[in-house]
């Protein structure tokens with residue numbers, strides 16, 4: 001059994017992770033950490049449905065329950081400190097929270113190597129999203145003109161999404177030095193052409209009703225190719241999170257991307 005602590009346990013993702021861990025026979029939920037007390041209205045403060053006690057102090061919860069793995073779905077401004085705390089206490093972070101800077105990831109990597117505590121980060125745990133990214137990387141070799149549109153629920157804090165940034169990074173790794181669009185193009189309204197990563201435009205839509213969606217649109221001579229993924233429910237991320245909990249301790253240093261641990 002792998003002992004798991006969940007941070008952000010009362011959030012949209014955290015609640016789904018708590019359930020997934022409880023439902024898996026090879027994982028044991030030893031602690032749930034969140035700033036809030038109870039998960040649902042009507043639940044006693046400090047207690048989640050199914051009797052899981054929610055702690056508000058990460059290091060205390062780690063010291064008391066001795067997890068092997070900490071799954072983090074919190075906030076972009078919280079995840080770095082959580083990861084550093086876990087690594088220092090010998091616990092492997094499995095990080096789903098997006099918005100970590102490259103500098104922060106490098107510091108996490110350094111500490112993970114120094115303390116010999118493996119760390120796993122995935123900007124997206126849904127297998128369909130991973131396939132979308134890998135297919136986009138493949139397509140970019142042949143169709144280098146590309147833009148990304150990501151669409152998310154309106155409670156999302158970071159833009160662009162971690163998935164969109166990783167998609168752009170994967171595309172950039174394979175596409176030849178390339179300039180797209182008109183060199184004299186002018187934005188008449190700031191932001192009209194979206195954000196830019198190495199010349200790749202990323203457009204972020206935030207609306208109620210969405211969960212997590214992305215289109216990668218390639219343009220070529222007389223044709224376009226659209227690769228689209230839709231997470232319609234947060235259950236879509238759970239098999240990936242469970243797999244990472246089971247595999248992280250066998251990794252070393254920092255591993256980024258679900259594709260790295262798929263068979």
Ligand SMILES: NC(=O)C1=CN([C@@H]2O[C@H](COP(=O)(O)OP(=O)(O)OC[C@H]3O[C@@H](n4cnc5c(N)ncnc54)[C@H](OP(=O)(O)O)[C@@H]3O)[C@@H](O)[C@H]2O)C=CC1
Pocket residue numbers: 007008009010011012013014033034035036073074075076078095096097098099122123124125126158237
């Ligand atoms: N990698 C992936 O596959 C996926 C990644 N994500 C990412 O996961 C993150 C969380 O998303 P989501 O669940 O929708 O967000 P939520 O806001 O629903 O959940 C975050 C939870 O963390 C709590 N929290 C805040 N600070 C702390 C802290 N210091 N310690 C413990 N808990 C804390 C929040 O409490 P409070 O509300 O009081 O601040 C909240 O309950 C985002 O970065 C999102 O982009 C989401 C889906 C999939």
Ligand SMILES: O=C(O)C1=N[C@H](C(=O)O)C[C@H](O)C1
Pocket residue numbers: 098123124125152153156157160161162163164211212213
């Ligand atoms: O905030 C979300 O919901 C999601 N965040 C991740 C991201 O930023 O890519 C993963 C998924 O898109 C859902």
